[in-house]
Amino acid sequence: MARMTKPRDLPEKICPCCNRPFRWRKKWARVWDEVRYCSDACRRARSTLNASKKSGTLS
Numbered sequence: 001m002a003r004m005t006k007p008r009d010l011p012e013k014i015c016p017c018c019n020r021p022f023r024w025r026k027k028w029a030r031v032w033d034e035v036r037y038c039s040d041a042c043r044r045a046r047s048t049l050n051a052s053k054k055s056g057t058l059s
Helices: 040-055
Strands: 012-014 021-023
Touching: none
Parallel strands: none
Antiparallel strands: 012 021
């Protein structure tokens, strides 16, 4: 029987959008080095924020 990995032993990163920690997930196994955001919502919010910064319409 395979040993289960405890959640505390998984790698962790900090989301640059919400500044919350998020842990490795099996679906990210092949692209973990490329994962930057904890969720699609943060990824979309970040790209929207970057677009408004470039255009100078930051509220």
